[in-house]
Amino acid sequence: MFSYILKRILYMVPTLILTSILVFILIELPPGDYFESYVNELRAAGETVDPKLIEYLRTEYGFDKPIWERYLQWATGMLVGDFGYSFEYELPVNEVIGDRLFFTIIVTFFTIIFTWIIAFPIGIYSATHQYSWGDYGLTFIGLLGLATPNFLLALIMMFLANEYFGTTIGGLVDPQYIGEPFSWGKFVSVLEHLWIPVIVIGTSGTAAMIRRVRANLLDELRKPYVTTARAKGMPEFRGLMKYPFRMSLNFFIADIGGLLPTIISGAEIVAIVLSLETTGPILIQALQSQDMYLAGSFLMLLGFLTVIGVLISDIALAFLDPRIRLQGGVSR
Amino acid sequence: MRSGDVNREMSATPLLKIENLEVSFEIQGGHVYAVKGVSFSINPGEVVAVVGESGSGKSVIAQSILRILPRNADITAGSILFNDPNDNNEAIDLVRLNSKDQYLYELRGGRISMVFQEPMTALSPLHTIGNQVQEALVLHREKTDAQARSETEEILRLVGFPNPARGYEMYPFELSGGLRQRAVIAMALICNPAMVIADEPTTALDVTVQAQILGLLKELQKKFNTAILMITHDLGVVANMADKVVVVYHGEVMEAGSVHDIFRRPRHPYLKALIAAIPHFEMEEGERLVSLRSNDADQSNKTIHKLAAKFKAPDESKTKGPHLIVKNLRKEFTSTKGSWFGAGESKKTIAVDNVSFEINQGECLGLVGESGSGKTTVAKLVMRALEATSGSVSLNTSNGMSDILALSGPQLMEFRRRVQMIFQDPFSSLNPRMTIQNILSEPYIIHNVGTAQKRQADILDLLQLVGMEPHCLNRYPHSFSGGQRQRIGIARALALHPELMVCDEPVSALDVSVQAQILNLLNDLRKELGLTSLFISHNLAVVNYVAERIAVMCQGKLVEIASKEQLFANPHHPYTRSLLSAVPYPDLDRLLDFENIKYSSSMEADDWGDVYKSSQDAGLESIKVDEGHFVLANCNCNISELRP
Numbered sequence: 001m002f003s004y005i006l007k008r009i010l011y012m013v014p015t016l017i018l019t020s021i022l023v024f025i026l027i028e029l030p031p032g033d034y035f036e037s038y039v040n041e042l043r044a045a046g047e048t049v050d051p052k053l054i055e056y057l058r059t060e061y062g063f064d065k066p067i068w069e070r071y072l073q074w075a076t077g078m079l080v081g082d083f084g085y086s087f088e089y090e091l092p093v094n095e096v097i098g099d100r101l102f103f104t105i106i107v108t109f110f111t112i113i114f115t116w117i118i119a120f121p122i123g124i125y126s127a128t129h130q131y132s133w134g135d136y137g138l139t140f141i142g143l144l145g146l147a148t149p150n151f152l153l154a155l156i157m158m159f160l161a162n163e164y165f166g167t168t169i170g171g172l173v174d175p176q177y178i179g180e181p182f183s184w185g186k187f188v189s190v191l192e193h194l195w196i197p198v199i200v201i202g203t204s205g206t207a208a209m210i211r212r213v214r215a216n217l218l219d220e221l222r223k224p225y226v227t228t229a230r231a232k233g234m235p236e237f238r239g240l241m242k243y244p245f246r247m248s249l250n251f252f253i254a255d256i257g258g259l260l261p262t263i264i265s266g267a268e269i270v271a272i273v274l275s276l277e278t279t280g281p282i283l284i285q286a287l288q289s290q291d292m293y294l295a296g297s298f299l300m301l302l303g304f305l306t307v308i309g310v311l312i313s314d315i316a317l318a319f320l321d322p323r324i325r326l327q328g329g330v331s332r
Numbered sequence: 333m334r335s336g337d338v339n340r341e342m343s344a345t346p347l348l349k350i351e352n353l354e355v356s357f358e359i360q361g362g363h364v365y366a367v368k369g370v371s372f373s374i375n376p377g378e379v380v381a382v383v384g385e386s387g388s389g390k391s392v393i394a395q396s397i398l399r400i401l402p403r404n405a406d407i408t409a410g411s412i413l414f415n416d417p418n419d420n421n422e423a424i425d426l427v428r429l430n431s432k433d434q435y436l437y438e439l440r441g442g443r444i445s446m447v448f449q450e451p452m453t454a455l456s457p458l459h460t461i462g463n464q465v466q467e468a469l470v471l472h473r474e475k476t477d478a479q480a481r482s483e484t485e486e487i488l489r490l491v492g493f494p495n496p497a498r499g500y501e502m503y504p505f506e507l508s509g510g511l512r513q514r515a516v517i518a519m520a521l522i523c524n525p526a527m528v529i530a531d532e533p534t535t536a537l538d539v540t541v542q543a544q545i546l547g548l549l550k551e552l553q554k555k556f557n558t559a560i561l562m563i564t565h566d567l568g569v570v571a572n573m574a575d576k577v578v579v580v581y582h583g584e585v586m587e588a589g590s591v592h593d594i595f596r597r598p599r600h601p602y603l604k605a606l607i608a609a610i611p612h613f614e615m616e617e618g619e620r621l622v623s624l625r626s627n628d629a630d631q632s633n634k635t636i637h638k639l640a641a642k643f644k645a646p647d648e649s650k651t652k653g654p655h656l657i658v659k660n661l662r663k664e665f666t667s668t669k670g671s672w673f674g675a676g677e678s679k680k681t682i683a684v685d686n687v688s689f690e691i692n693q694g695e696c697l698g699l700v701g702e703s704g705s706g707k708t709t710v711a712k713l714v715m716r717a718l719e720a721t722s723g724s725v726s727l728n729t730s731n732g733m734s735d736i737l738a739l740s741g742p743q744l745m746e747f748r749r750r751v752q753m754i755f756q757d758p759f760s761s762l763n764p765r766m767t768i769q770n771i772l773s774e775p776y777i778i779h780n781v782g783t784a785q786k787r788q789a790d791i792l793d794l795l796q797l798v799g800m801e802p803h804c805l806n807r808y809p810h811s812f813s814g815g816q817r818q819r820i821g822i823a824r825a826l827a828l829h830p831e832l833m834v835c836d837e838p839v840s841a842l843d844v845s846v847q848a849q850i851l852n853l854l855n856d857l858r859k860e861l862g863l864t865s866l867f868i869s870h871n872l873a874v875v876n877y878v879a880e881r882i883a884v885m886c887q888g889k890l891v892e893i894a895s896k897e898q899l900f901a902n903p904h905h906p907y908t909r910s911l912l913s914a915v916p917y918p919d920l921d922r923l924l925d926f927e928n929i930k931y932s933s934s935m936e937a938d939d940w941g942d943v944y945k946s947s948q949d950a951g952l953e954s955i956k957v958d959e960g961h962f963v964l965a966n967c968n969c970n971i972s973e974l975r976p
Binding site for chain 2: 223224225227228229230231232233234235242243246247320321322323326
C-alpha cells in the first residue's frame with residue numbers, strides 16, 4: 001500500500017510539469033499581451049499612451065526575452081511560492097488570490113455539504129422506491145433545479161432575502177465589515193449572506209447528484225448479493241446500508257478528484273451576479289485582460305488540485321474496495 | 333431405505349406445506365402468472381427437488397417461501413405453512429404474514445436459509461467471507477464477536493476450508509469457485525436451520541467440484557437432519573440427491589412423487605419427454621435425442637439433405653491423412669504489472685502446454701475439460717484468433733498440409749473461409765444492433781462473395797437449412813429465443829461453406845429441450861455437409877453424443893485421447909477417471925460414490941500417481957496404451973504401470 005501511494009505521488013511530477021507547459025503555451029497563444037490590450041483599452045477610452053512607457057514596462061517584466069526563458073522563470077518561481085505579478089492589480093498574484101481564497105473555500109465547502117445532505121437521502125429514497133409517486137415527484141423537483149439557470153435563481157433569491165430578511169444585496173458580508181478584521185459580528189454576517197450562494201450553487205449540483213446516487217444504487221440493488229442479505233434475515237435498512245449503498249459509493253469517491261478544482265473555479269457567473277468576493281470572477285477577468293501570470297497561476301492551481309484530488313480518490317478507493325487494493329495477486 | 337422415509341414416519345406433520353400457491357408478476361399492461369396453483373410438502377430432514385426448465389417458476393416458488401420475491405411480484409393465492417420443529421406452536425402461514433413482520437426476519441437465515449446459484453455474485457465483493465458468513469449468527473443468535481468468530485471458523489472447517497482462520501479473513505474474489513460455494517453453504521448452515529433452499533447450487537460449477545459440493549450438502553444434511561429444497565434443471569443431480577421430486581412446467585406441477593417413482597415409472601408425458609431429451613451414456617449408435625417440443629424433425633432432416641449439396645465445402649483433391657494436425661502447441665500469456673518506471677515484473681501463465689492431436693476428415697473430436705483447462709485457448713489458436721507461442725497447426729488442403737500459423741495476408745483470408753466457429757453464448761455472439769439479414773450477409777461482404785442477388789438467395793437457403801423462417805430476416809436478435817439465436821449463429825458459420833467447424837460449448841447456455849434440438853441439428857449438418865469438427869464442452873454426455881473421439885484437457889495439458897468407446901470403458905489417466913466418476917447420471921442404479929469422490933479427488937496434479945508426473949530426468953510424453961488411445965505420462969514409465 002505504501003509503495004502504491006509513493007508511486008502515485010511520483011507519477012504526479014511529470015503530470016504537473018506537462019500541465020505547466022500546456023498552461024504556459026495556452027496563455028501565450030492569444031496574439032498580443034497584457035500591455036497591448038491595455039493600450040487598446042486606453043485608446044478606446046480616448047486617452048493616449050506613451051509608447052516608450054509601454055516599451056519600458058515590457059523590458060521590465062521580461063517580455064522581450066525568449067518564451068522558454070520566461071517559462072522557466074515562471075515555473076521555477078512557482079516552486080518557491082512566487083506566482084508572478086498581476087499587472088492589472090499591480091500586486092503579486094499571491095496577494096490577489098490569497099484574500100479571496102478564504103471566502104471561496106467557505107462557500108464551496110458549505111455548498112458541497114449542502115449537496116450531500118440533500119442528495120443522498122433523496123437519491124436513496126428514489127432508488128428504493130423506484131417508479132413510485134415519491135420518486136417521480138422528487139425527480140421532477142430535482143430536474144427543475146437542474147434546469148433553472150443559476151444566475152436567474154441568484155437574482156430571485158437576492159430579491160427575496162432583501163425583501164424579507166433585510167439582507168444587503170450582494171457580497172458575502174455587510175458593507176460595514178469589508179476590510180475589517182474578523183469578529184463575531186462579521187462571522188454572523190457571513191453566515192447571513194452565505195445561504196444564498198450555497199443554495200443557488202447547490203441546487204443544480206444536488207439534482208445531478210440525486211440522479212447519480214439513484215442510478216448507481218439501482219444498479220446495485222439488482223445484484224444477487226442483495227437477495228443473499230435479505231435471505232439471511234437482514235433488516236432492510238441495515239442491509240441497504242451495508243451492501244448495495246456501500247458498493248454504490250465507489251462512483252462518489254472517484255468523484256472527489258473532480259470536486260477539488262471546483263473549490264476555486266466553480267460557479268463564476270453566480271459569483272459575478274451575487275458579487276461574491278470569491279476567486280471565480282478574478283479568473284474570468286484575468287483571462288479577458290490577458291493578465292497572464294494571474295491567469296496562468298490560476299490554471300496551474302486548478303491542475304494541481306485536480307491531480308491531488310485524483311490521488312486522494314485513488315487512495316480512498318484502494319482503502320474501501322479490497323478488489324482494487326488486492327488486485328493482481330498482491331500479497332497482504 | 334432413504335433417510336427421508338424414516339423421518340416421514342416419525343413426524344406426521346410436514347415441515348413445510350405449500351398449498352395452491354399462485355404468484356403473479358406485474359408487467360406492463362397486465363399480470364403474468366409465474367406459479368399457478370402449486371402444492372407440495374417437505375418433511376423434516378427430507379430432500380425435495382423441484383425440477384423444471386428456465387422460466388418454469390421454480391425459483392419463484394423458492395423466493396415465495398422466504399417472502400423475498402421481487403417487488404413487482406405478488407402472492408395472489410394459496411398458503412405456505414411452516415411448522416417449526418423447535419417450537420410446539422401451530423404451523424404459521426408465511427403468506428399471511430405482513431411483509432414487515434418480525435417473524436419473517438427471524439425466519440430468514442435463522443430457520444430457513446438459502447444457497448444461491450452463482451457464488452461470485454451472491455457474495456458481496458467488499459466484505460470478508462467471515463463477515464458475511466457470521467452475519468446470520470449475529471442477527472439471530474446473540475453472540476459476542478469472539479464466539480461468532482470461533483463458530484464461523486468451525487463451520488468453515490466443516491464445509492472444507494483448508495485453513496478456516498485464513499478463509500475468515502479472505503475476500504470472495506480471492507477464492508476459487510468451489511470454495512466460494514462452500515462459503516455460501518456455510519453461510520446457510522451457520523444457524524442450524526430447519527430447512528435449506530438450494531437454488532441451482534451447482535450449476536455454475538465444474539463437474540468434479542459439483543460432485544464434491546453435492547456430497548458436502550448430502551453429508552451436512554444427514555449430520556444436522558436439515559431438510560433441503562433443491563431447485564435444479566439437472567435430472568442427474570436430482571437422482572443423486574432427492575428423496576422426493578416435484579416436476580414443474582409453466583408454473584404447474586406436472587408430476588410429483590418419490591425419486592423411485594419419478595425415475596422408474598415416469599407417467600406424465602412432459603417428464604418422459606424431459607428424460608428423453610437428455611443425452612446419456614447408454615445411447616445406441618445413431619440414436620437421436622427426442623427434443624421436447626420437436627417441430628417435425630423428419631421434415632428438417634429432409635431440408636438439410638436437400639440443401640446439403642449447396643453448402644458443402646468445395647471439393648478438393650486432398651492428400652490422404654488427417655484434416656487437421658496440431659503439434660506441440662503452446663501458448664503463454666504474460667501479464668506485466670504496469671509500471672512507468674522500469675520494466676515491471678512479468679508473470680507467465682501457460683494456458684496451453686505441449687498439446688498435440690489430429691482430427692480426421694469428417695470426424696468430430698470432442699475436447700473436454702474444466703474451466704481454465706485451456707480448451708477455449710486451443711480453439712482460438714486453431715482459428716488463428718490468438719497467436720501461438722510455439723508449435724504448429726496444419727490444415728489439409730489441395731496443396732498438401734499447410735501450416736496455419738504461418739499464413740498471412742490473402743492466404744490467411746482464404747483460410748478464414750475454411751474454418752468457422754460457433755460460440756457459447758447466443759446472446760452476446762450476435763450484434764444486437766444488426767438485423768438477421770445484416771448478420772448473415774456480413775460473411776459474404778467481408779469475403780466479397782457473389783452478387784447481391786446470389787447472396788440473398790444463399791441467405792434464404794441458410795435460414796431454411798437451420799430450420800428458421802424467411803420472415804425473421806428483418807428482425808433483431810433480441811426478438812429470438814436462445815435456441816433460435818444459436819441457430820442463427822450456426823447459419824452465420826455455415827455461410828462461407830467451411831470445412832472445419834469449431835464449436836465452443838454451443839449448448840451450455842441452453843435449456844435441456846433446446847439443447848436436444850441444437851445437438852440434433854449440429855449432428856445432422858455435420859453428417860450431411862461432411863464437416864470436420866472440434867467440439868468443446870465440459871459436459872461429457874454431450875460430447876459422447878456428438879463426438880467420435882474425445883480428448884481430455886487438464887491444466888493446459890492434453891492428458892488423454894481415445895475413441896469415445898475406449899475412453900468411457902477404459903479410462904487410464906487419474907484425471908479422466910475422476911472426471912468420469914463425478915458425472916451425475918439421471919439413473920438410480922448409477923449413483924455417485926460421494927465417499928470416494930471426497931477422498932480420492934484427482935483434480936490436483938499432486939494427487940496423481942508418480943507415473944503421471946514428470947520427474948527430474950524425464951518429462952511427460954503421450955504414451956500409446958491401445959490402438960488410438962494415448963495417455964500423458966512420464967516417458968520412462970512402463971506401459972503396464974498405466975493399466976488402471
